[in-house]
Amino acid sequence: MANVQQTRALAQQPITQVLAKMQTSQKGLSSSDAQKRLAKYGPNKISKNAKKSQLKVFLKNFTSLMAILLWVGGVIAIIAGMPELGIAIWAVNVINGIFSYWQEHTAQKATDSLMKMLPSYVRVYRDQKLVQINVENLVPGDVFVLQAGDAISADAMLLEANSLQVDQSALTGESVPESKQVQYAPGEGEFAEANLLYAGTSVGAGTGVAVALATGMDTEFGKIASLTQTQEQADSPLTQELNQLTRQLSILAIIIGLAFFLLAVSVVHYPWAKAFIFALGMIVAFIPEGLLPTVTLSLAQGVTRMAKKHALVKELNSVETLGETTVICSDKTGTLTQNQMTVNHIWLPFREFLVTGKGYLANGDxxxxxxxxxxxxxxxxxxxxxxATLDNDTRIEPPQKEGEKPKLLGTPTEAAMIVMAQKAGVLADNVEKQYPRLKELTFDSERKRMSTINRLPDGSVRICVKGSLGDTLNCCSQIMDHDGIRSITAQDLQRAQKAESDYAKAGLRTLAVAYRDVAAQDVPTDLSSWDISAVEQNLILLGQAAMADPARPEIFAAVKKCHDANIRIIMVTGDSPVVARSIAAQIKIVSNPNVRVITGTQLKTMSTQDLKAAFKEELIFARVAPEQKYKIVSTLQDMGEIVASTGDGVNDAPALKKANIGVAMGVTGTDVAKDAADMILTDDNFASIVAAIEEGRTVYNNIQKFLTYILNSNVAEAIPSVLFLLSKGAIPLPLTVMQILTIDLGTDMLPALGLGAESAEPGIMKLPPRSRQAHLLTKNVLWRAFGWYGLIGSVVSTAGYFFVNHTFGWPQVPLAASGEPYIEATTMTLAAVVFCQMANVLNCRTQNASVWNLGVFSNHKINIGIFAEFLILIVLMYVPLLQNVFQTGPLNAEEWLFLICIPIPVFFLEEFRKKLVRHYKSATSL
Structure with missing residues (x-):
C-alpha cells in the first residue's frame, strides 16, 4: 500500500509496474485478498477523535468557577443553619447545568445531522466482476469505476479515462475542474498530477477506471483530518471572562462579608455565630447567583436566532466569541460568490453581446x-x-420542487455555456437531435481543447471545438464576422487577444469557440482513423465567451457592514490571483483594485515577520495550500486578532480548528471541515457570518445589561445593612438573608432572562470590535449599577422601610426588631426593591438609546418577567407557609400606593440621564 509520500512517485511509473507493486491487476482483487487487506489496513474511513464521555460533558456544566462558588455557598449556608438557603443555591446550579447540557446536546445533534460522509457505495472489480460494495470496504489495490457525479473514495491512479474532469475544490479551493488523463503530467500547484485522483473530490464529467493507492487516514484527505484532530480546543473568551468576573465578584463579596462580620462583632456586639450568618447574607447579596442561568439562556437564545439566520453554532460560548471578531479569513468560491459559473459576455469579431440573468436557470436574455x-x-x-452547445458534455436538470436548485450533471464551465445558449432559446436537446454526435475528442491539459464531430442533415459533418483562446487560435485559419467567413488577419488576432486580456483584468475566464464543416465525401468511413491533428485544423473562429462566478447579491451590504464595524475581511482562496483580485475589488473587500496578492508560492518563502508586516496593509491570498491557511490564521492570532475563518474543503479544516471561530459550509462542506468548525452555515453565505457576528455582539451587550441589572439590586440589599451597622443595631436589619435571596433568585431572575432576548441596540455594527482587554465588569457598568441605579434603589427601599415604621409611630416609637411592625417594614423594603427593579429592567434594555425608540413594552419576555415577579411578591406576602419561611406579611392600601408610584419616576429619571449623555456625545463629536 502506498503512503501519501509515495503516491506521487507511483504516478510516474508505468501502469504495469504500479499494478505489480500494488499486487493487483486490471481486473481487480479477489474477494479473499480484499478481505485480508481490509483486516490489515482497516476500513476506508476518516477516523474522528473519540467522542467525549457524555457523563464528562454533562459534569463539565457543574464545574465552572461560578458553579463551584455556588456549591461552596450552599454548604456554608447549610452549616450556618439555613438549609433553605443552601438548597435554593444548589437548585440554581443544578437547573443551570442541566439547561446548559441540553442546549449544547441539541446543537450537536443538529450538527451531526448535517454531516456529509464519504460516498456510501463504490463499484469495484472483485473476482473479475464489477460489483457494488460499501465504501468502507474499499482497500488498496482495488480497481474501481467512476462516472459523472461520483465522489472519489480513495487516493488512486487512473487506468482508463474518457473526458474525465474532477472537481478538486475541496482540496485546492480552485473552482475550475481539473482534466484527468492516464498519462502522467505534473500540472501546476498542489494535487495537480494529471493521472492521480484524491479522496474527498468528485467527478464532474466523463468516466474512468482507477486503482486505489491509499485509503482512510493514509489519503491526503486523512492526512489533513489528522492535522485537525491534533489541535487543542482553548477556552472561549467568554469562558475566560466569566471566570475573571467570578473571581472579581467573589473577592468583592468575601471582602464585604468579612468587613460586615467584623463590624457586626465589634460595633453591634453580635455573637460570632449570629455575625457569621449576617455576613453570609452580605456575601449572598453580592454573588450573582442568577449569572450562569442568564448567560446560558442568553447564549441559547442567540443560538436559536442564529439558526433562523442560517448559522448553526455547535457550542454556546462560540456565540459571544463571534462578537469579538476582528478579522474574517474568507474563502471565495461559494461563500463570497454563488459557485455558479455564469457567462456574461459573448465576444464575436467586431461585436460584443451582453448576457443577462444569473444562475443555472434560463431566465435571462x-x-x-x-x-x-x-x-x-x-x-x-x-x-x-x-x-458551444454541441461541444458540451454537461446537462442541467431543472428543479423537481419549488425552492430546489437545478442539478448540475457535469462541470460548472460547460454548464455556463449551456445556460448561455438557453437564454437565447438554443436548447441542448433540440440541437443534439438536429446534429447528432458521431465522435468526441476529449479535453486534455496539453492541447487545452475539446472537440466533437456532429452529423449535419445533408450528410456532411461539423467539427465543433472549444478551448483556451491561444490554443484554439493556433488551429484557426478563418474567422466569421457579420460579413461572412474570411481569412483571419493579424488585426483579428490582436483584437481577440486584447479582448481576452481585458476580460482577464476584470476577473473573467474566457473560452474560445470555433468550427469547421466537412463535406460528406471528405469524411473518413472509419472515424477512429481521423486523429486530432487532422480534425482540429483550418478552423473558423466564432468568438469567445467570458464568464465568472458572480458575487452573491447580498455580499455587498454584508461587506459594508463589516467595514462599518471595523472588521477586516481577508480573502484566502485557491483560485487564481487575477480572479481573486477582481472579485475582492468588485465586492469592495479592498479599496485598491491593484491590491497586493500573495500566492502560495510566495507565502512559502515568507518569514513570520514579513507576513506580519504584510498584514498591516490590504492584501489577499491566492493559490494557497492547506498548511498555509493555518499559517495565515495563526499569524493573525499572534498579532492579537480574533479570527473567524471560513471554508468548506478538507484543506480548510486545520485553519478552521485553529481559528477563534471556524465557519464551515453546510451545503458544500466536507465532513472534516464541519467537524473542525465551531459554526456551520446552512446556506454557505458570507452574509450569514455577518449576521452571526451582530448576534454575538448583541449577546455580549445583553450579558452586560443583565450584569448591570442584578448588581444594582445588590446595593439596595446592602445599604439597609450598612444602616444597621452604622446605627450600632438601633436600626434593625431592613432585609433578611432569605429576602435577599428572594430578590436574587426569585423576583430578579425572570425579568433578567428577558434582557437576554433583547434585540440589537441601534448602531451596534458601527462600533469597533471589543478589545480582548475589555471586561464585562467595566467602570461604566459599576457606575451605573452601584452609583446610579443602586443609589436610587437604596433611597427608595430605605424610604419604604421608614415609611412603614412611621405608620407605627416612629420616630416617637423606637424601631421594632420583631413582631408585626418589623415584618411589615421588611416586607415593604423587599417590595420597594422589587418595584424599583421593574423600572430598572426597562432602563437596562439600552445603554444610551431611549427605550421609547425600541418600544417600551416591545420585549414580551421582559413584560412576562415583570408580571411574574409581581405574582411572586404577592405569593410571598399572602401565603402563610411562605410568610413563615421568608418573614413577610401583607401590606395595607396606603403602602401599596407608595409602591405603585415607584417605577414611573425611576424610569423617567433614567431616560433624562440618557438624553443628557446623548446630547453630550453629540456635542463633543462636532
Whole structure:
C-alpha cells in the first residue's frame, strides 16, 4: 500500500509496474485478498477523535468557577443553619447545568445531522466482476469505476479515462475542474498530477477506471483530518471572562462579608455565630447567583436566532466569541460568490453581446447595445451558440420542487455555456437531435481543447471545438464576422487577444469557440482513423465567451457592514490571483483594485515577520495550500486578532480548528471541515457570518445589561445593612438573608432572562470590535449599577422601610426588631426593591438609546418577567407557609400606593440621564 509520500512517485511509473507493486491487476482483487487487506489496513474511513464521555460533558456544566462558588455557598449556608438557603443555591446550579447540557446536546445533534460522509457505495472489480460494495470496504489495490457525479473514495491512479474532469475544490479551493488523463503530467500547484485522483473530490464529467493507492487516514484527505484532530480546543473568551468576573465578584463579596462580620462583632456586639450568618447574607447579596442561568439562556437564545439566520453554532460560548471578531479569513468560491459559473459576455469579431440573468436557470436574455437580440438577424451568434452547445458534455436538470436548485450533471464551465445558449432559446436537446454526435475528442491539459464531430442533415459533418483562446487560435485559419467567413488577419488576432486580456483584468475566464464543416465525401468511413491533428485544423473562429462566478447579491451590504464595524475581511482562496483580485475589488473587500496578492508560492518563502508586516496593509491570498491557511490564521492570532475563518474543503479544516471561530459550509462542506468548525452555515453565505457576528455582539451587550441589572439590586440589599451597622443595631436589619435571596433568585431572575432576548441596540455594527482587554465588569457598568441605579434603589427601599415604621409611630416609637411592625417594614423594603427593579429592567434594555425608540413594552419576555415577579411578591406576602419561611406579611392600601408610584419616576429619571449623555456625545463629536 502506498503512503501519501509515495503516491506521487507511483504516478510516474508505468501502469504495469504500479499494478505489480500494488499486487493487483486490471481486473481487480479477489474477494479473499480484499478481505485480508481490509483486516490489515482497516476500513476506508476518516477516523474522528473519540467522542467525549457524555457523563464528562454533562459534569463539565457543574464545574465552572461560578458553579463551584455556588456549591461552596450552599454548604456554608447549610452549616450556618439555613438549609433553605443552601438548597435554593444548589437548585440554581443544578437547573443551570442541566439547561446548559441540553442546549449544547441539541446543537450537536443538529450538527451531526448535517454531516456529509464519504460516498456510501463504490463499484469495484472483485473476482473479475464489477460489483457494488460499501465504501468502507474499499482497500488498496482495488480497481474501481467512476462516472459523472461520483465522489472519489480513495487516493488512486487512473487506468482508463474518457473526458474525465474532477472537481478538486475541496482540496485546492480552485473552482475550475481539473482534466484527468492516464498519462502522467505534473500540472501546476498542489494535487495537480494529471493521472492521480484524491479522496474527498468528485467527478464532474466523463468516466474512468482507477486503482486505489491509499485509503482512510493514509489519503491526503486523512492526512489533513489528522492535522485537525491534533489541535487543542482553548477556552472561549467568554469562558475566560466569566471566570475573571467570578473571581472579581467573589473577592468583592468575601471582602464585604468579612468587613460586615467584623463590624457586626465589634460595633453591634453580635455573637460570632449570629455575625457569621449576617455576613453570609452580605456575601449572598453580592454573588450573582442568577449569572450562569442568564448567560446560558442568553447564549441559547442567540443560538436559536442564529439558526433562523442560517448559522448553526455547535457550542454556546462560540456565540459571544463571534462578537469579538476582528478579522474574517474568507474563502471565495461559494461563500463570497454563488459557485455558479455564469457567462456574461459573448465576444464575436467586431461585436460584443451582453448576457443577462444569473444562475443555472434560463431566465435571462442576450442583448446587443442594450436591446434583446433576434437570432435570425444574427447568424454568427446563432452558429456560436449552437457549436458551444454541441461541444458540451454537461446537462442541467431543472428543479423537481419549488425552492430546489437545478442539478448540475457535469462541470460548472460547460454548464455556463449551456445556460448561455438557453437564454437565447438554443436548447441542448433540440440541437443534439438536429446534429447528432458521431465522435468526441476529449479535453486534455496539453492541447487545452475539446472537440466533437456532429452529423449535419445533408450528410456532411461539423467539427465543433472549444478551448483556451491561444490554443484554439493556433488551429484557426478563418474567422466569421457579420460579413461572412474570411481569412483571419493579424488585426483579428490582436483584437481577440486584447479582448481576452481585458476580460482577464476584470476577473473573467474566457473560452474560445470555433468550427469547421466537412463535406460528406471528405469524411473518413472509419472515424477512429481521423486523429486530432487532422480534425482540429483550418478552423473558423466564432468568438469567445467570458464568464465568472458572480458575487452573491447580498455580499455587498454584508461587506459594508463589516467595514462599518471595523472588521477586516481577508480573502484566502485557491483560485487564481487575477480572479481573486477582481472579485475582492468588485465586492469592495479592498479599496485598491491593484491590491497586493500573495500566492502560495510566495507565502512559502515568507518569514513570520514579513507576513506580519504584510498584514498591516490590504492584501489577499491566492493559490494557497492547506498548511498555509493555518499559517495565515495563526499569524493573525499572534498579532492579537480574533479570527473567524471560513471554508468548506478538507484543506480548510486545520485553519478552521485553529481559528477563534471556524465557519464551515453546510451545503458544500466536507465532513472534516464541519467537524473542525465551531459554526456551520446552512446556506454557505458570507452574509450569514455577518449576521452571526451582530448576534454575538448583541449577546455580549445583553450579558452586560443583565450584569448591570442584578448588581444594582445588590446595593439596595446592602445599604439597609450598612444602616444597621452604622446605627450600632438601633436600626434593625431592613432585609433578611432569605429576602435577599428572594430578590436574587426569585423576583430578579425572570425579568433578567428577558434582557437576554433583547434585540440589537441601534448602531451596534458601527462600533469597533471589543478589545480582548475589555471586561464585562467595566467602570461604566459599576457606575451605573452601584452609583446610579443602586443609589436610587437604596433611597427608595430605605424610604419604604421608614415609611412603614412611621405608620407605627416612629420616630416617637423606637424601631421594632420583631413582631408585626418589623415584618411589615421588611416586607415593604423587599417590595420597594422589587418595584424599583421593574423600572430598572426597562432602563437596562439600552445603554444610551431611549427605550421609547425600541418600544417600551416591545420585549414580551421582559413584560412576562415583570408580571411574574409581581405574582411572586404577592405569593410571598399572602401565603402563610411562605410568610413563615421568608418573614413577610401583607401590606395595607396606603403602602401599596407608595409602591405603585415607584417605577414611573425611576424610569423617567433614567431616560433624562440618557438624553443628557446623548446630547453630550453629540456635542463633543462636532
Amino acid at each position: 442576450i442583448k446587443f447595445r442594450g436591446h434583446p437580440v433576434e437570432l435570425k438577424q444574427q447568424p454568427e451568434l446563432q452558429r456560436f451558440l449552437e457549436v
